Amino acid sequence: MRKKIVAGNWKMNLDYETGLGVFSEIVNMLRDEKQGGQQVVICAPFIHLHSLAKLSAEVLAVGAQNCHAADSGAFTGEISAGMLKSIACEYVILGHSERRQYFQESDSLIFEKTKAALKHNLKPIFCIGETLEERNSGNFFQLLEKQLKDGLFGLDVNEFKQVVIAYEPVWAIGTGLTASPQQAQEVHAFIRQTIATQYGTEVAENSTILYGGSCNAQNAPELFAQSDIDGGLIGGASLKSRDFVNIVKALNH
Ligand code: 13P
Numbered sequence: 001m002r003k004k005i006v007a008g009n010w011k012m013n014l015d016y017e018t019g020l021g022v023f024s025e026i027v028n029m030l031r032d033e034k035q036g037g038q039q040v041v042i043c044a045p046f047i048h049l050h051s052l053a054k055l056s057a058e059v060l061a062v063g064a065q066n067c068h069a070a071d072s073g074a075f076t077g078e079i080s081a082g083m084l085k086s087i088a089c090e091y092v093i094l095g096h097s098e099r100r101q102y103f104q105e106s107d108s109l110i111f112e113k114t115k116a117a118l119k120h121n122l123k124p125i126f127c128i129g130e131t132l133e134e135r136n137s138g139n140f141f142q143l144l145e146k147q148l149k150d151g152l153f154g155l156d157v158n159e160f161k162q163v164v165i166a167y168e169p170v171w172a173i174g175t176g177l178t179a180s181p182q183q184a185q186e187v188h189a190f191i192r193q194t195i196a197t198q199y200g201t202e203v204a205e206n207s208t209i210l211y212g213g214s215c216n217a218q219n220a221p222e223l224f225a226q227s228d229i230d231g232g233l234i235g236g237a238s239l240k241s242r243d244f245v246n247i248v249k250a251l252n253h
Helices: 016-033 046-055 081-086 097-102 107-119 132-137 140-151 181-199 201-205 220-224 241-250
Strands: 005-009 039-043 061-064 091-094 123-128 164-167 209-212 231-234
Touching: 005 091, 005 164, 005 209, 005 241, 016 039, 016 046, 016 241, 039 091, 046 061, 081 107, 091 107, 107 123, 107 140, 123 140, 132 140, 140 181, 164 181, 181 201, 181 209, 181 220, 220 231, 220 241, 231 241
Parallel strands: 005 039, 005 231, 039 061, 061 091, 091 123, 123 164, 164 209, 209 231
Antiparallel strands: none
């Protein structure tokens, strides 16, 4: 059975004290209210992670939003996958469109980071998605396929099984414009088919594919009801504990 996941991506929001407060509220609400076996993850800024991992009380997992591809060395300002693992971080978002756009991350660099994460037993949440211009051009399926091939399909099958994929249409991120459930399902089915062609049907059927982009407590139930959508990667709505927990609960219906 595929793992169902709701992951929050706090991006560069919430100072240390505020972040710990929101996280504690989420832990308490989940402890009281969560039903079902869905995995919940909060991907926080680096400085929060050690404390959050200690507070998580096995109710949820903690993830980073980036890592460097090298194990160590003269890379001022960077954090390695091994360092993240050493503070009980379990996941890392890689290839987010904001990293691709603002930090010029290429598919090949994202692949190197994915390899590094897997080497240290971190689970990558690997993001792909098209801009509005690319969607309107009509050949965005080829673009998504290229992101998968160049960023991910160099992995062997056992490595690939550790990866969570997130489809985040760039035009839906932080815009309030959500992909319709039909639009999202169409792309998720395409991603699963592309995985099947590379790694076989069984691997594809067991792959977790998340939707991200203006997902909130109102639209989550219909998105999560689609057969190829296995949960969400949540930006803005993960900054408020009640909203985020309601999205987690939507995955159980
Ligand atoms: P929003 O939910 O704020 O649109 O952000 C989505 C996202 O980028 C999650 O990684």
